[in-house]
Amino acid sequence: MPELPEVTVILDDIRSLAAGKEVFRAEVFREDVSNAGVKEFPRRLVGRTLQGVERRGKILMLDFGDVVGVVHLVISGRVERLSEWREPDKEHTAVIEFESGPESGPVVLAFKKLWLGYFDLYEPGHIEEHPLISRLGPDPFSREFSPEYLRSVFERKAAIKGLLLDQSVVAGLGNIYVDEVLFAAKVHPTRKANTLDSEEIKAVYSASRDILGRAIEMRGTTFDSYHDAFGESGKFQYQLKVFARDGESCYVCGTEIQKLRVAGRGTHVCPTCQPS
Numbered sequence: 637m638p639e640l641p642e643v644t645v646i647l648d649d650i651r652s653l654a655a656g657k658e659v660f661r662a663e664v665f666r667e668d669v670s671n672a673g674v675k676e677f678p679r680r681l682v683g684r685t686l687q688g689v690e691r692r693g694k695i696l697m698l699d700f701g702d703v704v705g706v707v708h709l710v711i712s713g714r715v716e717r718l719s720e721w722r723e724p725d726k727e728h729t730a731v732i733e734f735e736s737g738p739e740s741g742p743v744v745l746a747f748k749k750l751w752l753g754y755f756d757l758y759e760p761g762h763i764e765e766h767p768l769i770s771r772l773g774p775d776p777f778s779r780e781f782s783p784e785y786l787r788s789v790f791e792r793k794a795a796i797k798g799l800l801l802d803q804s805v806v807a808g809l810g811n812i813y814v815d816e817v818l819f820a821a822k823v824h825p826t827r828k829a830n831t832l833d834s835e836e837i838k839a840v841y842s843a844s845r846d847i848l849g850r851a852i853e854m855r856g857t858t859f860d861s862y863h864d865a866f867g868e869s870g871k872f873q874y875q876l877k878v879f880a881r882d883g884e885s886c887y888v889c890g891t892e893i894q895k896l897r898v899a900g901r902g903t904h905v906c907p908t909c910q911p912s
């Protein structure tokens with residue numbers, strides 16, 4: 637599933653390919669791909685210019701002036717540049733063609749496999765009514781995200797991993813990066829959040845920013861479906877210390893990495909570096 641770094645990379649690609657360009661054609665495959673429906677989707681987008689892009693948690697926001705595209709990729713969704721227009725189908729669930737530039741051909745972007753996701757259209761003033769966006773916690777790169785903020789949300793008995801996965805606590809983290817953050821902070825994922833001391837809270841804070849920042853620089857993590865808009869894989873999978881390394885040796889202490897289930901998710905931990 638694309639998490640904060642992958643969504644950041646995809647948005648950067650969309651910005652570099654299509655910002656400032658007018659929509660020439662836009663279609664969705666089925667009614668359930670967009671809240672606008674099959675007929676309204678083109679009517680509301682064609683002729684508008686992509687003015688900018690923004691990320692809210694793992695959600696892509698495409699600013700078309702009087703209309704904002706709210707795109708959630710969920711698990712299988714991808715964005716890919718196509719060489720030419722094609723009608724949407726089961727694989728290419730939404731397709732947008734932007735005008736040709738003087739030095740480039742048309743830019744066609746396919747929003748693929750939005751089976752659980754969507755490409756909704758909102759009016760700019762109504763974004764906060766979106767059920768997912770209204771509940772998002774602070775972004776890890778925002779000023780509100782601080783050790784003090786984490787201390788306040790960690791005053792609960794819940795497992796630390798479950799809290800960090802909760803988008804209303806922190807926006808943008810998912811299973812891969814939470815495992816990596818907790819390993820870097822030397823905190824076991826089943827620890828109750830209210831048992832973390834100040835140093836551990838600071839370590840979780842710093843590791844979140846550090847790991848997400850490095851993952852963006854390496855253009856994300858590719859296991860199966862994630863690729864950037866040019867079809868290229870990310871490179872951060874080579875930097876992972878625990879995720880998907882169960883049965884292998886910890887790079888720090890040599891102990892075998894274990895896989896557990898925490899908060900309903902496969903969870904990777906070094907039992908020595910992260911005592912429970």
Ligand SMILES: [Zn+2]
Pocket residue numbers: 886887888889890891906907908909910
């Ligand atoms: Zn270790």
